[in-house]
Amino acid sequence: xxxxxxxxxMKGGDGDSSYTNNSSYQKSLAEVVTSxxxxxxADKLDIQSLAGEHPFRIADLGCSVGPNxxxxxxxxxxxxxxxxxxxxLISSTPEFQVFFNDHASNDFNTLFKTLPSDKPxxxxxxxxxxxxxLFPRSSLHLVYSSxxxxxxxxxxxxxxxxxxxxxxxxxxxxxxxxxxxxMAYRRQYQRDMHVFLNARAEEVVCGGLVVVLVPGRPxxxxxxxxxxxxxxxxxxxxxxxxxxxxxxxxxxxDHLNIPIYYASPGELEEIANENGFFTIDRIEGLPxxxxxxxxxxxxxxxxxxxxxxxxxxxxxxxxxxxxELFESYxxxxxxxPSIYSSxxxxxxxxxxxxxxxx
Ligand SMILES: C[S@@+](CC[C@H](N)C(=O)[O-])C[C@H]1O[C@@H](n2cnc3c(N)ncnc32)[C@H](O)[C@@H]1O
Numbered sequence: 001x002x003x004x005x006x007x008x009x010m011k012g013g014d015g016d017s018s019y020t021n022n023s024s025y026q027k028s029l030a031e032v033v034t035s036x037x038x039x040x041x042a043d044k045l046d047i048q049s050l051a052g053e054h055p056f057r058i059a060d061l062g063c064s065v066g067p068n069x070x071x072x073x074x075x076x077x078x079x080x081x082x083x084x085x086x087x088x089l090i091s092s093t094p095e096f097q098v099f100f101n102d103h104a105s106n107d108f109n110t111l112f113k114t115l116p117s118d119k120p121x122x123x124x125x126x127x128x129x130x131x132x133x134l135f136p137r138s139s140l141h142l143v144y145s146s147x148x149x150x151x152x153x154x155x156x157x158x159x160x161x162x163x164x165x166x167x168x169x170x171x172x173x174x175x176x177x178x179x180x181x182x183m184a185y186r187r188q189y190q191r192d193m194h195v196f197l198n199a200r201a202e203e204v205v206c207g208g209l210v211v212v213l214v215p216g217r218p219x220x221x222x223x224x225x226x227x228x229x230x231x232x233x234x235x236x237x238x239x240x241x242x243x244x245x246x247x248x249x250x251x252x253x254d255h256l257n258i259p260i261y262y263a264s265p266g267e268l269e270e271i272a273n274e275n276g277f278f279t280i281d282r283i284e285g286l287p288x289x290x291x292x293x294x295x296x297x298x299x300x301x302x303x304x305x306x307x308x309x310x311x312x313x314x315x316x317x318x319x320x321x322x323x324e325l326f327e328s329y330x331x332x333x334x335x336x337p338s339i340y341s342s343x344x345x346x347x348x349x350x351x352x353x354x355x356x357x358x
Contacts, residue, residue, distance in 0.1 A: 006154050006259060007129070008311035010064045012107020019064050020110065022300075022307040026147045027068050029347055032286060033213055034075045040351050041079035041142075044281045046207040047087060050141055055095040055122070056080060057140050059203075061130040062148025063100040065110045070119070072144055073098050076211075077120060080142075096121035101134060103127065129153065131195050135203040143200055146213035150228075152259040153192045156184035159257055172236040173258045175229025182223055189261040193271045197352075201277035204354040210278065216348040217262045218285050226346075228262045231305060234336070238328045248321060256316050258309055265348055278352035285346035302330035 010019035050056070058076055063069035077096050084093040098119075100111060104127035115123055128134050130145070131153040158166035158180070165180040174185045200210050217226040224230075239256070242248045265283045272280050306326045313322050 007103035007105050008151070008259075008309070009103050009106040011307050011310065012065050012110050014110065017303065017307060018110075019307050020066060020114075022304050023064070023068055025304060027071065029213060029286065030068050030072050030075075030146060033349055036282075036349055037075055037211060038079045038082070040209065040211065040282065041076070041083055042086070044351065044353055045080070045083065045142070045209055047080075047083050047089065049207055050205065055097045056142075057097045057099070058121075058142045058144065059099040059101055059126070059135065059140050061101045061134075061143060061145040062151070063102050063106075063111065064148075065107045066114050068146070069100060069111075070114075070116055072146060073121070074116075074119075076142060076144060097124065098122070099124050099126045099135070099140075101126040101128065101130060103129060130199070131192055133199045133202060137202050138205045140200075140204050141208045143204060143208070143210040145211070147215065149193075149196070149212055149214045150216070150260050150262060152185070152188050152261055153195070154188070155257050155259045156188040158184040160255075167254075168257055169254050170236075170240060171233075172239060172253075172256050173229060173232035173260070174223065175226070175233045176224050185261050186267075188259075189263055189267075190271055193263075193268070194275055197272065197275040197277055200352075201275075201354065206354050206356045208354045209281075210352040210354075212348070212350045212352070214348050214350075215262060216268070216285070216346050217264045218346045219264045219266045221264075221346075223262070226262050228260070231301075231333075232258055232260075234332055235305065235309075235325075235329055238325055238332055241328065242321070242325060247324070248317065252316050256313070258312055260309075263348070264346075265350070268348065268350060272350075272352060277355055279355055280350065281353050282349065282351040284349055286349055298333035299330050302326055302333055305329070 011017055014020050058073060060069045060073060081093060084090060098121045100123065108125045112125065126134055158164045159168050161167060165178065166184040168177055168181045171177050174182045204210060215228055217223065239248060239253055243250045243253050265285060269280060269283055272278055310322060
């Protein structure tokens with residue numbers, strides 16, 4: 001089922017460079033959306049028609065190792081319980097079952113070891129790509145996914161062919177690249193989102209919700225000015241410098257690309273409308289949480305990016321080379337603190353409700 005789908009899980013365990021210890025930014029966003037999720041559950045989740053269904057099943061897709069996933073799940077359950085109370089349906093408040101999903105190579109051991117001891121739900125791990133079917137038909141009531149859907153299932157094929165117009169020579173991402181490269185990434189994103197929505201359409205009950213939090217790009221900001229792209233462009237420059245110094249084989253660099261796409265709310269809306277299985281209840285960019293312009297912030301940012309994309313480099317570069325790369329990346333970010341105040345960043349919050357009509 002996972003043919004061709006590439007997995008680049010976050011660094012597991014609880015060491016200094018683990019995802020657990022380098023995901024406070026994602027955590028702060030999960031906190032920001034707490035009240036939004038409360039609103040969405042209160043306004044859009046049709047508890048009356050789900051009230052007979054036990055247990056209430058939640059899936060977190062791309063959950064990584066925690067603790068952010070525990071916080072998110074706890075918020076969702078709190079909101080659902082509150083809705084039952086508000087509707088005076090307390091006696092039928094269901095039990096909760098939570099499925100923690102990520103690639104099979106995710107560090108599920110750390111995830112399970114750190115599950116809150118007082119969790120008000122039954123927990124299960126579901127390994128596999130969310131670009132495949134993961135659950136039985138009509139078995140989920142609320143799907144959540146945060147900071148995961150910007151990962152493509154794979155690099156666009158066009159990028160891999162030396163004779164293609166989208167051959168991305170000397171770069172690791174599409175920011176500042178030829179328009180063919182940008183289009184190849186965009187098409188891959190469109191294909192992936194259709195696959196994602198089709199799979200969820202099978203799995204989510206009618207009236208059930210898919211809640212997505214994902215880094216993206218404001219509608220009016222070109223790719224080249226989106227902060228995520230700018231950050232990868234700077235990383236690409238560090239790699240080129242190292243190739244020029246003979247520390248990295250240039251050909252290896254030509255084959256190295258990061259399978260991440262930053263979509264705008266408009267693009268996501270267009271795909272969801274075309275797909276048709278879901279009604280878009282909400283889609284908006286969240287206000288940016290600005291990082292202070294300090295050297296410390298540059299180091300933290302470099303580490304955060306490293307935790308996210310290191311797995312992409314693993315197959316191509318030696319560990320010492322990766323260390324050196326991120327050391328020089330951190331220094332370069334210190335020199336361009338204006339990156340932090342760039343307006344081209346957006347975290348997208350989107351809510352899709354499974355239609356009754358299909
Ligand atoms: C940055 S982490 C986000 C973790 C957590 N949701 C949070 O908000 O802190 C992204 C996670 O998405 C997972 N992921 C990426 N693509 C995936 C896919 N196709 N299927 C399942 N998980 C995926 C990665 O393995 C990684 O653990």
